[in-house]
Amino acid sequence: MPYLRAVMWIWMVLCSALVQQVLAADQVSNVGMLSLSTSGEYVVPVAVWYPTSTAQTEWQAGPYLIHATRGAPLPPGLHPLVIISHGSGGGEFGHADLAEALARHGYIVAAPRHLGDSHDQPQGRGTDQQIIGRPWQAVATLDAVLADPRLAPAIDARRIGMAGFSAGGYTTMVMAGAKPDMSLIVAYCSAHADDHELCDPSAEKKTVVTRPGWALPVDKRVRAAVAMAPFSVMFDAKGVADVTIPLRIYKASDDQVLRNRWNTDHLLSLLPASVERGEVAGGHYVFLAPCSETLKAAAPAICNDAAGIDRSALHARLNAEIVDFFDRKLPPQP
Numbered sequence: 453m454p455y456l457r458a459v460m461w462i463w464m465v466l467c468s469a470l471v472q473q474v475l476a477a478d479q480v481s482n483v484g485m486l487s488l489s490t491s492g493e494y495v496v497p498v499a500v501w502y503p504t505s506t507a508q509t510e511w512q513a514g515p516y517l518i519h520a521t522r523g524a525p526l527p528p529g530l531h532p533l534v535i536i537s538h539g540s541g542g543g544e545f546g547h548a549d550l551a552e553a554l555a556r557h558g559y560i561v562a563a564p565r566h567l568g569d570s571h572d573q574p575q576g577r578g579t580d581q582q583i584i585g586r587p588w589q590a591v592a593t594l595d596a597v598l599a600d601p602r603l604a605p606a607i608d609a610r611r612i613g614m615a616g617f618s619a620g621g622y623t624t625m626v627m628a629g630a631k632p633d634m635s636l637i638v639a640y641c642s643a644h645a646d647d648h649e650l651c652d653p654s655a656e657k658k659t660v661v662t663r664p665g666w667a668l669p670v671d672k673r674v675r676a677a678v679a680m681a682p683f684s685v686m687f688d689a690k691g692v693a694d695v696t697i698p699l700r701i702y703k704a705s706d707d708q709v710l711r712n713r714w715n716t717d718h719l720l721s722l723l724p725a726s727v728e729r730g731e732v733a734g735g736h737y738v739f740l741a742p743c744s745e746t747l748k749a750a751a752p753a754i755c756n757d758a759a760g761i762d763r764s765a766l767h768a769r770l771n772a773e774i775v776d777f778f779d780r781k782l783p784p785q786p
Contacts, residue, residue, distance in 0.1 A: 481505070481556065482503070482504050482505060482506060482507065482508040482521065482524070482556075483501055483502070483503065483504065483508060483519060483520040483521070483552050483555040483556060484501070484502050484503070484504035484506060484520055484521050484522075484523070484524030484525070484526065484555075485499065485500065485501050485502070485518065485520035485521065485522050485523075485524070486500050486502075486522065486523060486602065486603075487499055487500065488500060488596055488597070488600055489596070490564070490589070490592035490593055490595065490596040491592075491596065492592060492595075493588075493592075494585070494588045494589045494591070494592040495567075495592075496564045496565055496566065496567050496589050496592065496593065497544065497564070497565050498544065498562050498563065498564045498565075498593050498596060498597070499544040499545065499551075499562070499563045499565075500560065500561065500562045500563075500597065500603065501520055501548075501551040501552060501554070501555040501560070501561040501563075502526055502531070502555050502559075502560045502561070502603070502606070503526070503527055503531065503555050503556065503557075503558050503559070503560075504521065504524040504525060504526060504527060505527055506521050506524035506525060507521065508520065508521050509521045509522075513545050513548075514545070515743075515744050515746040515747035515750060516545040516548055516741070516744065516747070517744055518545070518548055519552055520552065520555070526560075526602075526603075526606045529606070530606065530607065530608035531558055531559060531560045531606055531607060531608060532558070532559050532560070532607075532608055532611035532612070532613065532778065532782045533559070533560045533561075533562065533594075533597065533598075533607050533608070533609075533611065533612045533613070534554055534559050534560070534561050534562075534612075534613040534614065534615060534778060535561075535562050535563070535564075535590055535593055535594060535612075535613075535614045535615070535627075535674070536550065536551060536561060536562070536563040536614075536615050536616065536620070537563075537564070537566070537586065537590060537614065537615070537616035537617070537619075537620030537621075537623040537624055538563065538565070538566065538570075538616075538617060538619075538620050539617045539618030539619050539620050539621075539740075540569050540574075540577055540582065540618060540619040540683075541569065541570065541571055541574055541577065542566075542570065542571060542617075542620075542740075543565050543570055543571050543572070544563040544564060544565045545563070545741075546617070546740050546741060547563065547615075547617065547739075547740070547741055548741050549741040549742065549767055549771060550615065550741070550767075550770075550771050550774060551563060553771035553772070553774075553775055554771075554774070554775055554778070557775050557779070559775075559778065560597070560603060560606065560607055562593055562594075562597045564589055564590065564592075564593040566582075566585075566586050566589055566619075566620075566623075567589070568581040568582060568585050568586075569581070569582045569585070569586060569619060579662055580661055580662055580663060580666060581662060582619065583622075583632065583634065583686075584663075584666050584667070584668055586619065586620075586622070586623040586626075587623055587626040587627060587668055587669050587671075588668075588669050590614070590623055590627050590671075591627075591669045591671050594612070594671070594673055608784075608785065609673070610675075610785050611675065611782040611783075611784075611785065612673050612674055612675055612782075613674065613675060613676045613677060613678070613778045613781070613782050614627050614628070614674045614676075614677045614678075615677065615678040615679075615680070615774060616677075616678075616679055616680065616682070617680040617681060617739045617740070618680070618681050618682070618683055618709070618710065618736065618739075619683050620680075621679035621680055621681060621682025621683060621684070621701075622679075622682055622683040622684060622686075624674075624677050624678070624679045624682070625677070625679055625682055625684065625687070625692070625695070625719070626668060626669075627671060627674045627677065628674060628677045628695050628697050628699065629692075629694040629695040629696065629697070630687055630691055630692045630694070630695050631668065631690075631691045631692075631694070632668075632686035632687060632691060633686055633687070633688060633690075633691055634686055636685055636686045636687075636688060637685055637686050640685045640714060644714070647711065649708065649709045649710070650685070650709075650710065650711075674697065675697055675698075675781070675782060676697055676698040676699075676777070676778060676781035676782050677697060677698075677699055677700075678699070678700045678701070678702070678774050678777060678778075679699065679700075679701045679702070679719075680701075680702045680739040681702065681703060681704050681707055681709075681710055681715070681716060681736055681739055682701065682710075682715065682716060682719060683710055683715060684710075684715045684716065684718060684719040685714050685715060685718065687718075687719055687722060688722065689722050691722075692719070692722045692723060695723065698728075698777075698781040699723065699727045699728065700727070700728035700729075700730060700773075700774070700777045701716060701719065701720060701723075701727060701728070701729060701730070702716075702729075702730040702731065702732060702739070702770075703715075703716035703717065703730075703731050703732075704731075704732055704733075704734050704735055704736055704738050704739065705731055705732065705733050705734065706733075706734060706735050706758070707735060707736045708735055708736060709735070709736035709737075710736060728777065730770075730773060732766055732770060733760075733761055733766065734757050734758060734761045734763075734766070735757065735758065737753070737754040737755070737757075738757055738761065738763060738766065739770075740754055740755075741767065742763045742764045742767060743755035743763075
């Protein structure tokens with residue numbers, strides 16, 4: 453009889469665990485969404501994705517098809533938070549598929565539109581409004597999400613991550629503790645005048661201070677980060693010395709916008725071997741979500757990949773890897 457009771461107890465425990473797993477899977481099977489705006493000096497719109505058990509709907513946000521139910525309730529419990537920072541000239545929906553993938557796995561995801569470096573307000577591109585303003589907007593996004601009465605009770609503030617692409621990769625590295633040296637951009641362009649993507653006349657503006665005394669923020673809340681094709685010619689060994697959080701850094705195999713040798717590969721050479729590395733086939737913009745036909749017609753340069761590259765299949769793997777990274781590096785806290 454003691455043996456039978458022990459077997460029954462083990463069986464009940466296993467069944468209970470299985471039920472909890474099924475319930476958890478049900479809770480994160482769908483995606484909800486809401487919008488908010490930051491406050492204070494750095495006011496930007498923010499799109500927020502999150503897990504929900506409510507039936508999912510689809511809708512258009514400009515040229516983007518969004519798979520999320522607006523205003524759906526959040527499930528009970530605490531959830532990790534990930535900030536996504538878009539590339540220069542982008543917007544909050546440029547990595548919607550990654551946001552949705554994270555939300556399906558229990559994450560709350562906030563993506564700001566970096567005003568001054570966005571598709572609708574690019575006036576700060578190539579100035580300190582881009583280099584310094586972006587990280588401040590990321591800080592403002594964190595502040596706003598953690599203060600929002602709809603979201604704050606559902607966020608585990610001990611489990612905050614960040615992901616970014618291109619200029620958003622730069623922004624992510626700054627939030628991870630890196631400090632840029634703007635003189636390195638001038639030096640790079642003096643030596644690489646043939647780099648017409650990076651060293652156009654606007655590159656000279658990066659040395660112009662539009663706000664004297666404007667300094668980068670120091671924010672310790674991000675605990676793990678992913679940078680995709682990060683803009684990083686302005687970092688040196690001293691500049692990344694304070695980066696100690698877990699990192700995963702991706703490069704595109706044929707990046708013609710931010711040359712790997714002087715950006716992603718350069719950054720990785722400055723960082724410890726423990727930093728996780730990833731590579732995807734294609735050019736710089738392959739990290740953007742697969743494009744709709746509308747967006748392909750409007751912006752073919754960021755949508756059309758080389759022959760043989762299936763962006764949808766690539767993103768299925770990429771998104772799964774990023775979810776796995778944050779699962780490992782932002783584990784539940786006791």
